[in-house]
Amino acid sequence: xxxxxxxxxxxxxxxxxxxxxxxxxxxxxxxxxxxxxxxxxxxxxxxxxxxxxxxxxxxxxxxxxxxxxxxxxxxxxxxxxxxxxxxxxxxxxxxxxxxxxxxxxxxxxxxxxxxxxxxxxxxxxxxxxxxxxxxxxxxxxxxxxxxxxxxxxxxxxxxxxxxxxxxxxxxxxxxxxxxxxxxxxxxxxxxxxxxxxxxxxxxxxxxxxxxxxxxxxxxxxxxxxxxxxxxxxxxxxxxxxxxx
Amino acid sequence: xxxxxxxxxxxxxxxxxxxxxxxxxxxxxxxxxxxxxxxxxxxxxxxxxxxxxxxxxxxxxxxxxxxxxxxxxxxxxxxxxxxxxxxxxxxxxxxxxxxxxxxxxxxxxxxxxxxxxxxxxxxxxxxxxxxxxxxxxxxxxxxxxxxxxxxxxxxxxxxxxxxxxxxxxxxxxxxxxxxxxxxxxxxxxxxxxxxxxxxxxxxxxxxxxxxxxxxxxxxxxxxxxxxxxxxxxxxxxxxxxxxx
Numbered sequence: 020x021x022x023x024x025x026x027x028x029x030x031x032x033x034x035x036x037x038x039x040x041x042x043x044x045x046x047x048x049x050x051x052x053x054x055x056x057x058x059x060x061x062x063x064x065x066x067x068x069x070x071x072x073x074x075x076x077x078x079x080x081x082x083x084x085x086x087x088x089x090x091x092x093x094x095x096x097x098x099x100x101x102x103x104x105x106x107x108x109x110x111x112x113x114x115x116x117x118x119x120x121x122x123x124x125x126x127x128x129x130x131x132x133x134x135x136x137x138x139x140x141x142x143x144x145x146x147x148x149x150x151x152x153x154x155x156x157x158x159x160x161x162x163x164x165x166x167x168x169x170x171x172x173x174x175x176x177x178x179x180x181x182x183x184x185x186x187x188x189x190x191x192x193x194x195x196x197x198x199x200x201x202x203x204x205x206x207x208x209x210x211x212x213x214x215x216x217x218x219x220x221x222x223x224x225x226x227x228x229x230x231x232x233x234x235x236x237x238x239x240x241x242x243x244x245x246x247x248x249x250x251x252x253x254x255x256x257x258x259x260x261x262x263x
Numbered sequence: 264x265x266x267x268x269x270x271x272x273x274x275x276x277x278x279x280x281x282x283x284x285x286x287x288x289x290x291x292x293x294x295x296x297x298x299x300x301x302x303x304x305x306x307x308x309x310x311x312x313x314x315x316x317x318x319x320x321x322x323x324x325x326x327x328x329x330x331x332x333x334x335x336x337x338x339x340x341x342x343x344x345x346x347x348x349x350x351x352x353x354x355x356x357x358x359x360x361x362x363x364x365x366x367x368x369x370x371x372x373x374x375x376x377x378x379x380x381x382x383x384x385x386x387x388x389x390x391x392x393x394x395x396x397x398x399x400x401x402x403x404x405x406x407x408x409x410x411x412x413x414x415x416x417x418x419x420x421x422x423x424x425x426x427x428x429x430x431x432x433x434x435x436x437x438x439x440x441x442x443x444x445x446x447x448x449x450x451x452x453x454x455x456x457x458x459x460x461x462x463x464x465x466x467x468x469x470x471x472x473x474x475x476x477x478x479x480x481x482x483x484x485x486x487x488x489x490x491x492x493x494x495x496x497x498x499x500x501x502x503x504x505x506x507x
Contacts, residue, residue: 030385075386095382104388138339141274142319142390144348 020061020084022118023091025098026110027079032145032253033105036072037079046070046106050081053101057094060085065120067260068127068209073252075146078109078128078259082120118262126189126261128205131218132254135225137198147199148254154225156195162224162234163191163202166217173241175217176210184210193221203258214255219248264305264328266362267335269342270354271323276389276497277349280316281323290314290350294325297345301338304329309364311504312371312453317496319390322353322372322503326364362506370433370505372449375462376498379469381442391443392498398469400439406468406478407435407446410461417485419461420454428454428485437465447502458499463492 027050035043039051051064062084070076089097094111102108117123132147134140135154140147166188173184190205202218220237223229229237229247237245271294279287283295291308298304306328314320333341338355346352361367376391378384379398384391410432417428434449446462464481467473473481473491481489 028382028385030388099382104383105385107382107385109382138272138343138351138353139348141272141349141351144274146386 021086022082022084022114022116023058023087023094024080024082024112024114024118024120025095025108027076027081028107028109029076029079030105030145031070031073031075034072036074037066037068037070046076046079049102049106050098053098054083054085056101057089057097058083058085058087065122067120067124068129068257070255070257071212071252074255074257075253076257079257080120080124080260080262082114082118120260123262124208124260125263126205126207127209127257128190128203128259128261129209129214130204130256130258131202131214131250132256133200133202133218133222133250134198135200145253146256148250150222152226154200154222155227156193156200156225158227158231159200159221159225160193161231162221162229163193165231165235165238166204167191170238171241172210172213172217172238174237174243174245175220176213176243177216178243179211182210186210186213205261212249215250215252216247218254219250220245222250223247265330266326266328266358266360267302267331267338268324268326268356268358268362268364269339269352271320271325272351272353273320273323274349274389275314275317275319278316280318281310281312281314290320290323293346293350294342297342298327298329300345301333301341302327302329302331309366311364311368312373312501314499314501315456315496318499318501319497320501323501324364324368324504324506326358326362364504367506368452368504369507370449370451371453371501372434372447372503372505373453373458374448374500374502375446375458375494376500377444377446377462377466377494378442379444389497390500392494394466396470398444398466399471400437400444400469402471402475403444403465403469404437405475406465406473407437409475409479409482410448411435414482415485416454416457416461416482418481418487418489419464420457420487421460422487423455426454430454430457449505456493459494459496460491462498463494464489466494467491 039047067080095108187207283291311324339352431451
């Protein structure tokens, strides 16, 4: 049975997240609906990142075993004609039998977008979190640096029964262009809500409420009662997934 | 009576154009609704460009005579709190009594965005016109160059009773980045539908259906029965308005 991978881009605004839920619009639901017209799927659809409601993707990766009714080279075009315009297939390929979009992934990269102060742009309103007033970008960078490496992110994620919250952050950087900040984090994997809670904690540092040392202490303590905001989903993008 | 100008940015997707129409959502209707809370207007609201339904703006300019109930320095912030998130006030200022956003404007600049071929991005879907297949960008540039200068644009606009269709195009350029094209035109003023019809005609050239010479001949003939497409509004932005 052939195995296929696809790279997806989507605007998550109108969806209740990636994962299928009965009676609710989801990315997986829309994608499987379109796929059923052009392929016989014989395995579940695996996804590299289970994006939550309202989170966007520029490079989500999915895989499935199945039989195509059309040549693989025409799969992306055929699916894009069937999918709503807020979901697009960028790439399709047949892959080795052992490939699994979730389990084979070596790393995921997310980016969170913040605008601090200034006039909001109507064109960013679905994709950028706006916070009032200025932020101390250098202090935020120092705190973010403390998140690199292997840590238990219990303080900055929502716990899931029986699951570890230890993750290995490979890279973390904060780009500032004018009033726009982009917080980019690459890690082996992300715990639930980790990116939105980590960025919320960075804003505490940016506003001068926490020092970078306090950020580091809270991270190391594993205590989640620190009161920092969990940022809303609309500023978050799954940017890219890395494979061997 | 003081005179004020404002620079606006808006996503036109949800609106029936700038100009107020009874019972329909319009930019002017939303703006006057917000303004009535913070100012007593004593003149009509003048706008530099009367954008059609679905057209966007990054730099629309409006002016009005009236009395503010709050300091001018706080007007933008107050209006942004009252306006829906798809309309934003970028700048407000008190201006000379003789200033009129429409009549004082020396030039307007519009840009039209086209993506040719390739996978559509969900994030561009409201702002970029997609056309299939490749386009001959050099031929399009040559044709566009013929539009610079004073011409009667009767062939590339919709006529309005009793109005001239002669316009002076100061600059016209086509930028191509990968599969994305941006057609930017600066003119003293634009006739109705001129930008969307001009860009539709350029696509005929890009597809090889018209030579640049044919484009020039049709422009000079003033005949509007050429059959080129009028491009949809969502790719069009009023970018900027120039004043003395």
